Amino acid sequence: MLRQKWWKIVCVILLLYTVVAGFLGSVPAEPILNETIRNLYFHVAMWMAMMITLTVSVIYSVKYLRTNKHVYDIYALEYAKTGILFGVLGLITGSVWARWTWGSFWSNDPKQLGATIALLIYLAYLVLRNSMTDLDKRARIGAVYNIFAFAMLFPTIWIVPRMVDSLHPGGMGNSFNIEMDPRLREVFYPGAIPGWTLLGVWITTLRIRLQLVAERRHP
Numbered sequence: 001m002l003r004q005k006w007w008k009i010v011c012v013i014l015l016l017y018t019v020v021a022g023f024l025g026s027v028p029a030e031p032i033l034n035e036t037i038r039n040l041y042f043h044v045a046m047w048m049a050m051m052i053t054l055t056v057s058v059i060y061s062v063k064y065l066r067t068n069k070h071v072y073d074i075y076a077l078e079y080a081k082t083g084i085l086f087g088v089l090g091l092i093t094g095s096v097w098a099r100w101t102w103g104s105f106w107s108n109d110p111k112q113l114g115a116t117i118a119l120l121i122y123l124a125y126l127v128l129r130n131s132m133t134d135l136d137k138r139a140r141i142g143a144v145y146n147i148f149a150f151a152m153l154f155p156t157i158w159i160v161p162r163m164v165d166s167l168h169p170g171g172m173g174n175s176f177n178i179e180m181d182p183r184l185r186e187v188f189y190p191g192a193i194p195g196w197t198l199l200g201v202w203i204t205t206l207r208i209r210l211q212l213v214a215e216r217r218h219p
Contacts, residue, residue, distance in 0.1 A: 011202060014195030018045075021187045028181040032101055039097045040184060045192035046090035047115075051153070053200045054083035054122075058150040061143035071212075073139035076146055078207045080125060082200045087119045102167055111168040114156035121149045121156075 022041040030037050057079035064072035094112065095105040106112065125145050132138040161168060180188070 007198060008202060011195060011198035014191050015199060018187060018191040018195050021191065025187060026183050028183060036097055036100045037184070039093060041187055041192040043090060043093035043097055045188065045196045046086050046093060047157075048193045049196040049200050050083045050086035050090060052197050053079050053086060053204065054150055054153065057083060058146055061146040064139060064143045068136075070135070070139065073143065074208055074211050076143060077129070078204045078211065080122060080146060080149075081207070082204045084119060084122050084126075085203075086196070086200060087115065087122070091115060091119070098167075107167065109161075109168060110164050110166045111157065111161040114161050118149075118153050118156040121152050125149050 060076035
């Protein structure tokens with residue numbers, strides 16, 4: 001039993017560490033950011049967890065196209081849903097951060113717009129799947145679209161925002177940069193990223209099990 005649940009215990013410990021250290025731990029006094037720099041453990045880590053879960057999703061889509069095994073389509077769908085959830089949480093935490101550093105929840109920053117476009121593309125993936133009743137056709141077209149959606153993440157989130165004026169760190173004309181102070185690294189790398197990612201895997205595995213049970217009851 002312990003061998004099966006060890007990673008869940010690790011997930012809980014890492015998230016507790018992230019939350020406690022995130023709100024109570026020492027952080028550098030960065031200009032403009034001040035105490036809001038604590039959001040690094042939540043906002044940025046959400047995007048990292050999103051990228052990891054969406055990467056797993058597209059891997060299963062490729063595996064489905066190669067093998068036609070229905071279970072891979074279920075894995076791809078559920079990991080994509082979890083990735084979308086992390087993306088929405090990333091937008092929300094980012095808007096809260098923007099309110100206290102840029103003066104408003106939404107400033108039409110290129111990265112905000114790019115992230116929104118990326119999420120809309122993935123939401124269209126869910127709509128597309130739900131519009132088809134044939135299971136094989138839905139799985140195959142969904143897998144191809146999932147690959148397209150994953151490819152669009154890179155120009156919308158990582159490439160274009162860095163080529164234009166942006167308030168985000170790494171973009172042209174940004175007003176601040178986050179220096180990864182050792183105090184931030186001690187929480188961000190060992191706690192926040194693996195903690196939120198493991199939570200995403202936990203949620204996804206539960207949803208996959210529910211989906212498989214539902215299909216056995218109603219084949």
